[in-house]
Amino acid sequence: MSELRRNVQRKESWDKVTGNAKYCDDFSVSGMLTARILTSPHGHAIIKRIDTSSAWSIPGVKAVITGKDFPVLCGVLLRDRPALAIDRVRYCGEPVALVVALDEETALKARDLIQVEYEPLPVILDPADALKEGAPILHPQVGVLFPDVKDIYPIHGTNIASHYQIRRGEIQAGWKACEYQVEEDYYLPPSDHLAMEVRTARAQISADGKVKITTTSQAPFSVKKQIAEYFKIPAGQIEVHVPLVGGGFGGKASVMLEILAYIASRKVGGRPVRLVITREEDLQSAPCRLSLRSKIKLGADCQGKIQAAEITYWLDCGAYSDIAPNMAKSMASNGTGPYYIPNLFCNSFCVYTNHTYATSYRSFGHESFTYCLERAMDRLADRSGIDPLEFRLINAIRPGDLTPTQVQCTPSNTGNLVACLQKVKDLAKWQGTAPIKIEPNKVRVQGVSCLWKSASPPTNAVSGAMITFNPDGSLNLNTGVVEMGSGNKTNLAQILAAKMKLDISQIHVVYDVDTRLNPEHWKTVASLSGYMAGNAVCQAADDVLEQIRTIAAQAFECQKQELEIADGMVFIKNNPNCYLLFKDIVAGYKAPDGRSIGEPVLGRGGFMLKGLSILDQETGKGKPGPSWTVGVQIVELEFDKRDFTYRLIEAYTVIDCGALINPQAISEMIAGGMAMGIGLASREYLSYDFQGVLQSPTLRTYKLLHIGQEPDYRVGLVQTPQEDAPYGIRSLSEHGIIGIPAALGNALSRAAKVNCTQLPLTPEYLWSISQKGQA
């Protein structure tokens, strides 16, 4: 166990800090062609004509590809998205054509010569408009074309890509029991992931038809399956390579550029093609974070206990559905936050608009619905006359309570939110709701939000681990997990070191993923890698330990039970002088008399999620994910009452991590999440004009949080082990972001005496709602 609680450096750190680490676009290949995309300048339009003849006339151009060359529909859940737009564009930035040329300059010159004639159509940028009668239907074929997709419920003839509902208790009776009520509408605009490494992909096809794709993906195995499916290639013909990934945040789990790289290579006889995507294209054309509209009605009885909730989420997934229906499901199944609400009526819609399409973003929609729900919680606490932290304690979900999808909570599956709330009170020196005056125009104020998250993976998601040995007796750990900065590979090595009772320096990890060599890992998403791959690693370790014991028992001519394994050796418990080093045994043992015993040790471990179910369509009953991680966050800020500016001082998170692994790495991961949450809450958004044209397509205009604007980050941990997880360690990597926007909204609402119902919380926004005399 001691290996677990230790602070260890990430395995890839030295390569990264010396600049030696190589990412997808760092590898040169001789004879490689370059591809660039032409994108739509319209939010919604008919493509009347595309003339590529001038583009073809440029020397060095190898291919000019348009949608009709590959009339295939793509999409991980609903196949609604063409590789390149066909007849119609549905968002500004949508790829319309692809030019492949000897070099980038030629590709661009040719790209600018492609003539596209558009006929603009009415643009929808708000789910409310998308659902109005007479609204243009963006995907008339949805609900007809793929009617048998499981767990997705598109409504034909509308812009609804999917719909989920939760029905529990007696909602009318619930309202009768309520003394206090709030009803609020919220709106969150879309934003982007902005991983430091811009997304890209490469492809080549060998003479015998083998497809090789190299990509910045969090989901190499999904790339393989999707390409196989769309283009009807046997999956075994496809190899997908993923080197280190420079940040993903969910934005690299979607399969898009790989498809473009593949068709580019197909069109030039399989030659290697590098798809170049600029930062601006990455922002505008590749999928972003969802936008959300919601209506929340909450009621509490005279003791402050929530009795009823009616919640509607309208998730704006943009032009194509990608993984968004699952996010809508996740909002339905977790959309109450970590509170027990006996009477619940919740609808969650996934709605098409002409925004850039959305994909998973750190915490899979939890950061968005949590903002809405926790703002309403603060309003209801005020109305009930109860301190907001106390109000959350009263309603915190506890063992025995049911989640919205009627899973019974246990300490193992949900952790201990009450302990988190108690701990944060001390850590943050909770001051209550009254702003403290520090200068004539300045007040200091705190805001709180709880958080919880469960994953919504496919019920049959898998992972695997393989272990081999080196001549020095050290181990190689091989998994299908992508290393994208979240320290997964190091965590898994630490779990293996603990299982083997070995120093972590003796565990080598394989960074790059090659789908031919690495065991399948569903996707490196959902904070599930530690749980899924961790379990596979434990199993592989058990496999290795058993094989070593078998060989050693033969060598020592003893029973396996008599043997102990630690510190890179196997020895007889009662006679530690009788030992064998790993290096002498893991390739099979050669006895002093020359006899060979056993065989090389090769470890394998497989893991498949168990016990999950799809949700009942009527009531939402079911088990969507293996467990919940709960926590609470507080931000403290100084607010200038006169000009509505503010400065963050502190940000706190107390979270139930199950058990501790690499404590400093956990704190940093959570701090990173808080920083991302502050950026999202205070400044980040994709601003569109009425025609659906992005107004902030560059980092000059799209603002991120910078060094010098950050508060101090403080992290507290509660440990309630999750029994089915390796060493009890809970899923914990996305979570730091979830409650921060709400905590900031709660603090600023108090400071400015307004009711924040949107993001981002800019000084201008605060000023403008104060002018309307809200709150």
Added chain:
Amino acid sequence: MIPIHFEYYRPQTVRQAVETYIRLLQEKKKPLYYGGGSEIISMSRAGDIHPGAVIDIKEIPECMVFEEQNERLVIGAAVTLRQIRDSRMFPLLGTVSKHIADHTNQCRITLGGNLCGNIIYREMSSPLLLSDAQVLFFGPDGVRRALFTDAFQLRMLMNPGELLMQIHISKQYLKSPYRYIKKTANEKIDYPLMSIAALYDQKSWRVAFSGLCASPFRSLKIEEILNQRHLSPLQRAEMVSELVPGQALSDYRGSSQYRLFMLKNTLADMMEEWEHV
């Protein structure tokens, strides 16, 4: 990367620069004078401009000069923001340059580039509008000298082929009391929601604005109000903000109403500070 081929020239004299420019213009190469390049590089990369040639002015002695000559401070167009700041020769100008971009870019962006570029804020113009600065152009007909306030009307007014060569500032203004406040939407480093520069001359304050409207400006009418010291700062600020509406800029950084709201506070703050000068 910049996906276009372009020619690069580095003339040694102003005359060479202008001759090169005229020739390239005749060859339809859409030439640009090149100082620090920060704007040319990013706009070319984005495909917003397609210069066929750039003429780097950083080896022209007249454009690199930065010294006091007689009773004037002479600043070449290719002097960087960082040099201006570090020299402390004209503290107001140095303060303005300190608030433009980040350190890396301050070491690249030049005075001439900031004044003549496409980005509308041109914040370096404010101190020059206030200090009776003169501007020296070099064109096909040689040197042309103009008052900065005449030459800068919403933007630099230049004849075809002319190069902004130098700015001259009379020494009497260099050490005058000054104030500068820059407000951004949310960030430490960003274009201004508005910036206000003020310079004290004998007995009254001169004031110039950037970011408030579509172009930097100085208004004598506004100065007249602001210098009415018998009125309270807030009264004066309100009078001024009533003069601006309609012209206040409205963009994704801030609506015109918000700019006017900020203007009032910022002006009031500035006038409070004047009391201490």
